Amino acid sequence: xxxxxxxxxxxxxxxxxxxxxxxxxxxxxxxxxxxxxxxxxxxxxxxxxxxxxxxxxxxxxxxxxxxxxxxxxxxxxxxxxxxxxxxxxxxxxxxxxxxxxxxxxxxxxxxxxxxxxxxxxxxxxxxxxxxxxxxxxxxxxxxxxxxxxxxxxxxxxxxxxxxxxxxxxxxxxxxxxxxxxxxxxxxxxxxxxxxxxxxxxxxxxxxxxxxxxxxxxxxxxxxxxxxxxxxxxxxxxxxxxxxxxxxxxxxxxxx
Numbered sequence: 001x002x003x004x005x006x007x008x009x010x011x012x013x014x015x016x017x018x019x020x021x022x023x024x025x026x027x028x029x030x031x032x033x034x035x036x037x038x039x040x041x042x043x044x045x046x047x048x049x050x051x052x053x054x055x056x057x058x059x060x061x062x063x064x065x066x067x068x069x070x071x072x073x074x075x076x077x078x079x080x081x082x083x084x085x086x087x088x089x090x091x092x093x094x095x096x097x098x099x100x101x102x103x104x105x106x107x108x109x110x111x112x113x114x115x116x117x118x119x120x121x122x123x124x125x126x127x128x129x130x131x132x133x134x135x136x137x138x139x140x141x142x143x144x145x146x147x148x149x150x151x152x153x154x155x156x157x158x159x160x161x162x163x164x165x166x167x168x169x170x171x172x173x174x175x176x177x178x179x180x181x182x183x184x185x186x187x188x189x190x191x192x193x194x195x196x197x198x199x200x201x202x203x204x205x206x207x208x209x210x211x212x213x214x215x216x217x218x219x220x221x222x223x224x225x226x227x228x229x230x231x232x233x234x235x236x237x238x239x240x241x242x243x244x245x246x247x248x249x250x251x252x253x254x255x
Contacts, residue, residue, distance in 0.1 A: 020168070135161050139170045146177060146184075155181035172198065176207040179214065188218045207240035213250065229254075 019142045141155025158181065161174040179194035195211040202208055216231035235250035242251075 132165075134166055135168060139174060142174070142177065146181065147186075151181045151184045155185075166201075172202045172205045172207050174200065176211055179211065183214065183218070188221065192218055204240050209233060209235060209244040209246040212241065213246035216250070 081213060103217065138157055139161045142154045142161065144150075145154035145157060155178055158178045160176040161168075161170050165171055175194060175198050179191045179198065181190070182191035192215060195215050198205070198207055198211040211236050212231050216228045216235070219225075219228040219231060232250040232254055235247045236254055237243075238247075241247040
């Protein structure tokens, strides 16, 4: 009987232990499932945050590109405004110089005219304005037409200035502005021909940098990326253009 009681007690203890172990296993299984779900939720959260970070980076990159394009457009507008101001200054300077060159007529009593002396009667008539002055006037008129968006008239004026004095003071300017007139009238290929002529005739001239920059803009618009890149490199690398406004803009665009 004592042995049977001990056996029963042992069996009861073993059963209790088995039950306890079973409960622990169930608890461990539940905790493991909870951990798995927590890990899955955390991984999903990380993926969501990473997607948000990627989206923000893309938006920042787009904003940077838009800002760069806006800055380039603003720089072009400022340059065009400076050119327009320069043209008006030239027009006003010319008008003032013409006015100053004309002596004011002496006042004469009405109905009476001052008799000329023999020396005055024999004096030659005033000589016509020199050719350079007339070309300057023609150039200023062409600039005024350009600023007023009369591009056909402006082109004819610049063309006349260049043809009359292809090596004159205004020759390079007139040739460059002829190219701009072609651009403004949606003739980029004709503009390219003129800009190349600027570089051929005035390789180290004051408009050579601007001509290259305009050629790079046309190449970009026409999808010629390699040509655009080469022109920008020339602008940023050549000493004559490196410190110019166009050279600095090209260096920024190459970054």
